[in-house]
Amino acid sequence: MPGRELLYIKIANSLEQQINNDTLKVGDKLPSIRMICRQHGVSMSTAQFAYYQLEAKSLIEPRPQSGYYVSNSFRKKLAMPGASKPERRPVVKTVSDIIENSFDTAAEKNFTVFSRGVPAVQLLPVAKLNKSMLQAVRSLPGGGTIYEPLQGNEKLRTQIAKWSFNWKGNLSEKDILTSAGCLSAIAYCLMAITKRGDTIAVESPCFYGILQLAQSLGLKIMELPTSPQTGVDMDYLKKTIQKNKLATCIFVSNFNNPFGSLMPDEHKKEAVRLMEKYNVPLIEDDIFGDLYFGDKRPTCCKSYDEAGMVLWCSSVSKTLAPAYRVGFIAAGKYRHEVMKIKLFHSLSSTSITHEAVGSFLETARYEAHLRKLRKTLYTNYLQYVRVIGESFPDGTRISRPQGGLSLWVELPKKIDTIELYNTAVSKKITFSPGHMFTLQKQFSNCMRVTYGLEWNEKTENSLKLLGRLVKAEL
């Protein structure tokens, strides 16, 4: 019966493949003979033959009254050729390689990840958030399994609206729409108000996530001159908006990533006035707004927005829980368009993490946590400045962030920070080369280092080592 023979070999082969690629791991139980029969529409004996085949190869073993399991013995019996040992990590050549690898690098142990744009887990209120999660599971209908209204979790929206009082936003929960993090919020806004081929304006340097997103949506990107202290150059902005048809501007008005710059209130007002006059919506990324080093929470462009021109986006990814994916948008008069994009692309948010953050914000915990976090970040920043001053070569320049998480370091012109990146990675250190923050030929001698790590001996030594690597390149 050649047909039957083929069938059992086919089943055996596909299981063997799953064992070889570790989808089925040593000790895993295999599907029952009956299950095999049902799923593949074969007889008991065909299924049994398939398993005999695998057993004969020592790949699986039967256990009495329990079924078949992936065996360990095949690994011992069949001597395998030694594994090859090429460089573990691809040598990266381009900015997009670095960005794509950055997640996986960040997950690796023993790395000092100066490239991570979020606070280290030790700085997050994990135990209290865990409690809020349990509370959310208990209080949500169906334990958070069922869809909530399209606009998003009500508790969260109410809390964000209340919080907006701190930056003179005066939002109501009706103004707010939730999203899966701030980047997803910006993505919704861009998809709602731009179309392929449109031109948008951003700060320069600009967070690479925004550049990549805008590029992938087919937008043309104008990079505006930006001061490391006061943000986008207002005169230049004015000229640009007069001369060009802009679909939108995206500004990180408070503690721009990577500069750490802060737009003064007067600039924010002026920006809103310009947008209104020329009918250009402004996407404001306020993700760092609560991480101020000064004595008060800065306002936002949204604080001065009477005509509804500002699409204010933020999240708790820099302050509470990056992987909860909790973001929010107050989209002004574009609210309905943005809501439609949310409907088309994702239907609903993850209720449970959104409810948990809502509960967390209801208490005074958030303010207490922020006070601590801001203090830690500011202390870290001072330590970085000290060590960079001591260890980096003469001619190094650094930004003076007034909040946020990142420090911009300009090295002597000769240094190419993409080359330096490869050297640093081989020493288990990462940072973000300056070229990631532009689409033009600039910043090749710059880097962003974030100070969201715990400050300890290892961090300090890594930063010193980075300084030595820079010196060695010279």
Add this chain to the structure above:
Amino acid sequence: MPGRELLYIKIANSLEQQINNDTLKVGDKLPSIRMICRQHGVSMSTAQFAYYQLEAKSLIEPRPQSGYYVSNSFRKKLAMPGASKPERRPVVKTVSDIIENSFDTAAEKNFTVFSRGVPAVQLLPVAKLNKSMLQAVRSLPGGGTIYEPLQGNEKLRTQIAKWSFNWKGNLSEKDILTSAGCLSAIAYCLMAITKRGDTIAVESPCFYGILQLAQSLGLKIMELPTSPQTGVDMDYLKKTIQKNKLATCIFVSNFNNPFGSLMPDEHKKEAVRLMEKYNVPLIEDDIFGDLYFGDKRPTCCKSYDEAGMVLWCSSVSKTLAPAYRVGFIAAGKYRHEVMKIKLFHSLSSTSITHEAVGSFLETARYEAHLRKLRKTLYTNYLQYVRVIGESFPDGTRISRPQGGLSLWVELPKKIDTIELYNTAVSKKITFSPGHMFTLQKQFSNCMRVTYGLEWNEKTENSLKLLGRLVKAEL
């Protein structure tokens, strides 16, 4: 001092606004005087004046040693004009109104929601999922606050790979990328492989979420003739693919929503062969695949895909937990492009719900739950057929789904189901008018009713009432 006077009035006004729009609710604590000083850069006396102002209006009240609270008394003292009472719900005229309202309707109590495309919460294994959530909080580093690798949660990917053996998919965890639900998976795929102006082909009728998404991405949509039994018309597909430049096809190969049709294995093989020959990627939406009424799990187009042309998308939204937003993609040779879109648009998934589903699938619970759910859905389906047979007018035709959640009902030609929808909503019943499932002039006398509800007296009565409403329209 007119400047100071203005300032305290401004602060008072913005708080009053928050009280009036219920952002600050009766009993809520107001920010402390000190906080007001800090945030608004005003003196203690200015802040205190602002609060006096509000107190004078009976909007807030001080409590000793505790601060100011939103008062209840102003609601009593100031008699308010009676509220107007227009129709609670907007009378909907267009398909997109219905879609946008559907979430909010679904959340309302006492409605019988035949329009809901997910199983009722009573059919979900909520208690066991809650356990998996607690386990996820405990086992994830940082309680699930920190980013996981871009590709997605490893436990989940491993389980989906193992599960793929059931439909002869033989995926490895490396083939799989996670997403925030199936619609988001399809969105990533479309953004990765199409561009504005491209033409794509879909089944007709087609799930409205896919139509809306594709439209919003600027794609032209070709609707293909589709059998309620065997899915897309293969001869027609062949001619279409020969004559047109298609960027992709999207097929719900197993239990198409809304038809419930099932592509036979031969059609699946043929479809894959065609896509390969004409180099057209196929997006396969397999979200209903595990909800079969027959004796075995149907295969997918992906099961026959040797060249990597199929982008297989699915989720647990129809089987476990819609609002967990857990979806996954095996994108074949388009894997890298799709991963980039995930990076650009969302960075990372919500680790905690993805880990919870991974844990749930590790046990035998999923298979046990599915067996029960399939039985319930099949029984429901039979009940629907009986009641529709008894209560709907002669000439009514219904589909014979072989799995999934939805029943397609074709009413006598005279009936306009959008008009019927408005009548039904006034009786607290919703369904999905047929016109939602096409961009053309068709299906105006059709409706989708889903049988994911608990079958009980209320459901039965609502379905009977729906029949009477149809008869009344004739």
